[in-house]
Amino acid sequence: MDKEGLSDPRDWVDKHGDYLYRCAILRVRDQGVAEEIVQETFLAALQAKGRFAGQSTERSWLVGILKHKVVDHFRKSSREQTNPASDLAGSALPDLFDDSGHWKGEAAGPKEWANPSGAVDRKEFWEVMKRCLGELPPRSASVFSLREIDEVSSEEICAMLNLTKANLWVILHRARAQLRHCLEVHYLGRTG
């Protein structure tokens, strides 16, 4: 019999499959890998079923397991990754600074954002956010999600992805700057 609080595992795919897939694709940006991670999540959940404490919902329990599986995936794939320079290629951030290292005047400097705290409640804001995240180079997007969404420490990410601290900082800085700029141009900096 199932422990109280957990539904029949045979219903998990219909109940949580798509949701978990979206959680995974957000972090790994690859359909095959995301599906694999969902499968590993379900199998691990099946084994750990007896230890479900009922303190969270079934879904957030599964998402918790999925996050570990994502970390495992990066750990494994970093052993195969040999070229960290590829993380930095393909950034779409225009050059906003002049030769002396200062913002290129009014047009380049960050604008004042209109009511950002109100924006988080609006669907449009999250649509733009998603689009802007999608424009990051795939590995930068993964690093960014681990750090900014999943709150993994920089030490852990470095160990996981076999990066130096300096390397990680460059990746995160570019990702943040690009995301900030993208959101400003497409949503938050718009006037009227």
Added chain:
Amino acid sequence: MNAVQRTFARVLLRLIFPCTDVTRLVSESMDGTLPFFKRLRVRSHLYLCVWCRRFSEQLSFLRDALRRHPERLEHQDIPPPSGLSPEARHRLKQALSSPER
């Protein structure tokens, strides 16, 4: 600007970093603690430079929004496909319907 003012401006900028460095250090400070004097110089720069100040505030805002509402991204449909493929769905169902241990 006369020569004295120019020199003064140059020395001041040297002391408090150009914006390229400050934006980089602002980001770095989100992943660890900056050494005391760097922190001080960044803070002085932010005090004087509205663009870098906004940059800093906006990065914090984005982090905060993402960490507080991760589900807003997960609820979005991500094209294409926005969910599991039929094959994957089938495979998963099979894996989960095998006899329980």
